[in-house]
Amino acid sequence: MDVDALAAIVGADGVSTADADLRHYGDDWAHLAPPAPAAIVLPRSVDQVSALVRWAEATGTALVPSGGRTGLSGGALAARGEVVLSLERMRRILAVDAGEGTITVEAGVTTAAVQQAAHAHGLHYPVDFGSRGSSHIGGNIATNAGGIHVLRHGMTRDQVLGLRAVTGGGRVLDCNRGLLKNNTGYDFRHLFAGSEGTLGIIVEATLRLRPPPPPQQVALFALPALQALMPVFAAARDTLALGAFEFLTEPALQHVLARGGRRPFAAAAACYVLAEFDADEPAALRLFEALLARGLVADGVLASSQEQAAELWRLRESITESLAPRRPYKNDIAVRVARVPEFLARAGALFAAEYPDFEVIWFGHIGDGNLHVSVLPPVGMPHPDFVAACARVTARLADLLGEFGGTISAEHGVGLLKKPYLGCSREPAEIELMRGLKRVFDPAGIFNPGKIFD
Amino acid sequence: MDVDALAAIVGADGVSTADADLRHYGDDWAHLAPPAPAAIVLPRSVDQVSALVRWAEATGTALVPSGGRTGLSGGALAARGEVVLSLERMRRILAVDAGEGTITVEAGVTTAAVQQAAHAHGLHYPVDFGSRGSSHIGGNIATNAGGIHVLRHGMTRDQVLGLRAVTGGGRVLDCNRGLLKNNTGYDFRHLFAGSEGTLGIIVEATLRLRPPPPPQQVALFALPALQALMPVFAAARDTLALGAFEFLTEPALQHVLARGGRRPFAAAAACYVLAEFDADEPAALRLFEALLARGLVADGVLASSQEQAAELWRLRESITESLAPRRPYKNDIAVRVARVPEFLARAGALFAAEYPDFEVIWFGHIGDGNLHVSVLPPVGMPHPDFVAACARVTARLADLLGEFGGTISAEHGVGLLKKPYLGCSREPAEIELMRGLKRVFDPAGIFNPGKIFD
Numbered sequence: 001m002d003v004d005a006l007a008a009i010v011g012a013d014g015v016s017t018a019d020a021d022l023r024h025y026g027d028d029w030a031h032l033a034p035p036a037p038a039a040i041v042l043p044r045s046v047d048q049v050s051a052l053v054r055w056a057e058a059t060g061t062a063l064v065p066s067g068g069r070t071g072l073s074g075g076a077l078a079a080r081g082e083v084v085l086s087l088e089r090m091r092r093i094l095a096v097d098a099g100e101g102t103i104t105v106e107a108g109v110t111t112a113a114v115q116q117a118a119h120a121h122g123l124h125y126p127v128d129f130g131s132r133g134s135s136h137i138g139g140n141i142a143t144n145a146g147g148i149h150v151l152r153h154g155m156t157r158d159q160v161l162g163l164r165a166v167t168g169g170g171r172v173l174d175c176n177r178g179l180l181k182n183n184t185g186y187d188f189r190h191l192f193a194g195s196e197g198t199l200g201i202i203v204e205a206t207l208r209l210r211p212p213p214p215p216q217q218v219a220l221f222a223l224p225a226l227q228a229l230m231p232v233f234a235a236a237r238d239t240l241a242l243g244a245f246e247f248l249t250e251p252a253l254q255h256v257l258a259r260g261g262r263r264p265f266a267a268a269a270a271c272y273v274l275a276e277f278d279a280d281e282p283a284a285l286r287l288f289e290a291l292l293a294r295g296l297v298a299d300g301v302l303a304s305s306q307e308q309a310a311e312l313w314r315l316r317e318s319i320t321e322s323l324a325p326r327r328p329y330k331n332d333i334a335v336r337v338a339r340v341p342e343f344l345a346r347a348g349a350l351f352a353a354e355y356p357d358f359e360v361i362w363f364g365h366i367g368d369g370n371l372h373v374s375v376l377p378p379v380g381m382p383h384p385d386f387v388a389a390c391a392r393v394t395a396r397l398a399d400l401l402g403e404f405g406g407t408i409s410a411e412h413g414v415g416l417l418k419k420p421y422l423g424c425s426r427e428p429a430e431i432e433l434m435r436g437l438k439r440v441f442d443p444a445g446i447f448n449p450g451k452i453f454d
Numbered sequence: 455m456d457v458d459a460l461a462a463i464v465g466a467d468g469v470s471t472a473d474a475d476l477r478h479y480g481d482d483w484a485h486l487a488p489p490a491p492a493a494i495v496l497p498r499s500v501d502q503v504s505a506l507v508r509w510a511e512a513t514g515t516a517l518v519p520s521g522g523r524t525g526l527s528g529g530a531l532a533a534r535g536e537v538v539l540s541l542e543r544m545r546r547i548l549a550v551d552a553g554e555g556t557i558t559v560e561a562g563v564t565t566a567a568v569q570q571a572a573h574a575h576g577l578h579y580p581v582d583f584g585s586r587g588s589s590h591i592g593g594n595i596a597t598n599a600g601g602i603h604v605l606r607h608g609m610t611r612d613q614v615l616g617l618r619a620v621t622g623g624g625r626v627l628d629c630n631r632g633l634l635k636n637n638t639g640y641d642f643r644h645l646f647a648g649s650e651g652t653l654g655i656i657v658e659a660t661l662r663l664r665p666p667p668p669p670q671q672v673a674l675f676a677l678p679a680l681q682a683l684m685p686v687f688a689a690a691r692d693t694l695a696l697g698a699f700e701f702l703t704e705p706a707l708q709h710v711l712a713r714g715g716r717r718p719f720a721a722a723a724a725c726y727v728l729a730e731f732d733a734d735e736p737a738a739l740r741l742f743e744a745l746l747a748r749g750l751v752a753d754g755v756l757a758s759s760q761e762q763a764a765e766l767w768r769l770r771e772s773i774t775e776s777l778a779p780r781r782p783y784k785n786d787i788a789v790r791v792a793r794v795p796e797f798l799a800r801a802g803a804l805f806a807a808e809y810p811d812f813e814v815i816w817f818g819h820i821g822d823g824n825l826h827v828s829v830l831p832p833v834g835m836p837h838p839d840f841v842a843a844c845a846r847v848t849a850r851l852a853d854l855l856g857e858f859g860g861t862i863s864a865e866h867g868v869g870l871l872k873k874p875y876l877g878c879s880r881e882p883a884e885i886e887l888m889r890g891l892k893r894v895f896d897p898a899g900i901f902n903p904g905k906i907f908d
Binding site: 097099100101102143144146150154155157158167169171173174175177178179180181182183184185186187188190191193194195211234238334335336337338365368369370405406407408409410411412413414418422425426427429430431433434436437439440441452453 | 551553554555556597598600604608609611612621623625627628629631632633634635636637638639640641642644645647648649665688692788789790791792819822823824859860861862863864865866867868872876879880881883884885887888890891893894895906907
């Protein structure tokens with residue numbers, strides 16, 4: 001690796017080949033393989049990114065863009081001698097226009113920093129999830145991050161009014177310019193959203209901010225059976241102004257409680273749903289009574305304070321963290337909302353048959369058809385055996401998703417982890433078009449090669 | 455033209471070379487040039503569309519997809535011997551799922567039919583504009599149609615959950631499958647939205663339906679000066695739950711009133727804004743009083759009945775129709791909302807200097823930065839002279855838009871009319887990428903060639 005050439009672009013302090021840095025910057029939360037990048041570069045400007053791209057093209061070096069590396073599909077893993085291009089030194093908030101309701105930031109700004117800047121101007125950035133403090137906006141856009149408020153305001157792509165990206169030839173594209181309406185040809189903004197670094201490096205974004213939501217209330221319901229999930233969702237959606245609707249099963253709750261916290265109800269239930277909605281206590285109580293009368297809920301609690309609301313949210317948001325020590329295999333799947341009940345039954349039967357000794361934890365954003373299923377290995381099973389078993393079952397899950405017209409990745413992206421199963425969600429003709437499209441933006445094949453598709 | 459070959463695909467009654475049909479199906483509302491297609495085909499199925507595409511590729515024939523042909527940029531004009539592929543016989547509503555909140559339709563279903571089907575199921579399709587009765591959903595998606603409710607629910611692209619399109623090789627792409635969340639590679643749905651028929655033929659769509667909006671109120675305010683527009687908008691946005699915010703100038707009103715209707719206020723004003731919002735009469739009255747006190751409005755009326763609300767809406771919606779006999783040159787431009795006041799001043803000065811004898815009519819969806827500017831020729835000016843004068847001034851307007859980071863087409867699309875000015879909104883590198891991208895989907899170059907870019 002020609003460190004001098006890189007240092008000439010980003011300065012000596014902007015390049016590293018230290019082992020600790022290679023390990024730190026070369027991996028994401030999926031931990032799929034030992035990171036092995038050749039070097040890390042940390043540009044400070046769009047011009048430097050552009051120069052790095054030209055250098056990579058000239059030398060035939062693969063670049064792996066790197067944000068907060070909280071991705072769960074290995075999209076930011078550099079295991080093949082690539083150069084990792086970290087955006088973490090490009091973290092300026094460039095402008096907030098409260099009148100217009102927009103914020104313009106460099107790609108390395110964290111999700112939480114955008115939320116805080118919006119809040120400081122009396123506005124609201126609605127994309128939110130557990131890794132808000134670490135994840136970068138550039139990474140959010142590259143993976144089209146979802147999270148807990150998709151129901152009301154959509155995915156990350158729906159917040160992006162403008163996007164600057166450095167693509168093939170080091171060219172800087174200024175996509176959509178922050179406009180609310182712009183029908184002048186193909187919308188590259190939506191092409192970069194969800195492209196997982198394969199078309200170029202996102203360097204800046206202009207995001208839409210919203211008026212702060214009205215005061216929210218949080219309720220948690222205990223459900224006697226998974227079959228009650230969709231009727232409860234339909235009733236809640238029709239009677240409350242829902243901002244979030246999350247579910248978790250009793251096994252998921254047990255993992256959370258094992259790390260502290262109080263059981264929310266005296267008795268255990270099959271599963272639980274957390275609903276956040278525009279404050280309307282009478283409507284929430286009427287809903288609860290109606291669901292109780294129909295036998296769809298066994299118990300319920302309406303948070304009476306912000307502290308209690310936060311406590312209920314922690315039950316849902318701590319799941320990922322509580323499972324992490326067991327190194328779970330994570331599925332992030334979706335089917336159309338109308339097909340969720342039938343799919344839950346079929347997938348449940350599949351897992352019961354294929355994973356008899358494994359613990360299967362269901363949770364997710366049920367209101368938009370998105371189910372997270374984390375599989376835990378039996379205690380003592382060697383990790384490679386576990387991974388092999390999961391690969392086998394995931395192939396069958398992918399077939400089932402294909403049958404249901406679903407997706408193998410609802411919000412985590414494809415990266416490396418879901419690449420073998422892409423064919424269940426995208427047809428061969430689509431994948432071939434994706435390859436062609438990548439060649440147009442990235443003729444030298446340097447942008448995160450091998451991610452999403454080969 | 456090998457009519458027999460076409461008839462073999464779509465049946466003898468599905469192809470026409472009759473003069474009246476060539477004129478009817480070969481043009482859109484822009485009326486840019488005499489239509490001169492070689493033939494019209496009217497397929498009844500996706501399979502027939504696919505076969506037509508393969509035939510076109512084999513024979514090197516350009517296809518112009520044709521919806522309701524209400525487009526305003528010449529995107530559906532066939533003036534060079536193309537074959538027009540009309541979707542009007544593909545107008546089945548395939549499914550409505552009220553629980554999920556989706557509708558699936560063939561591309562030839564009208565916007566109004568989708569609205570009505572949603573309504574019949576207690577739901578709401580939010581995209582709306584004057585040509586709702588004629589425009590097709592396929593055309594809406596191909597031009598990413600906007601309209602009067604973009605403020606609340608976005609453009610057409612934001613309603614599309616799934617989209618089937620026939621692209622190069624006659625391949626049928628099933629994009630996004632109606633899913634709310636799906637992060638499995640590049641999102642072709644958003645690529646087809648706004649592609650103006652240049653990447654393939656949209657044949658089916660699954661659209662998101664919304665809960666019906668709460669009861670709406672409509673207010674019309676008279677403003678003493680254009681400069682009051684943005685302060686009035688900001689105040690309205692901050693105090694009312696706005697669903698629409700439209701403006702028109704006094705000259706626009708005069709054209710509408712010339713065709714009937716009552717002047718809404720005793721005195722004429724510089725311009726008027728129409729606000730539609732979730733019913734909240736006290737808030738609307740407080741807003742009116744505050745604006746009156748600040749001198750930002752001169753008069754106002756709050757519709758006291760649905761009939762009166764419809765009458766106020768007619769003032770805004772009749773503008774296009776009232777100007778049509780004068781064959782106006784239509785600009786459909788946008789800048790970022792924050793820059794609207796400065797831009798209005800600069801563009802107003804430009805028009806005053808360049809169009810001293812022309813009548814310039816301003817109106818539009820000011821809440822999203824979108825301005826419609828219709829230019830009327832002096833009485834008696836030959837149409838070709840008028841078109842030449844407009845082309846000259848539009849070039850200067852395009853320069854101004856470039857300076858402001860704006861767009862030459864906010865919602866009407868580029869088609870043929872705005873193609874010469876695309877460079878003010880998209881950089882050369884972007885246009886080059888668009889060409890490359892079209893080649894990936896359309897290697898034979900048969901899909902609406904010459905539209906958007908050459």
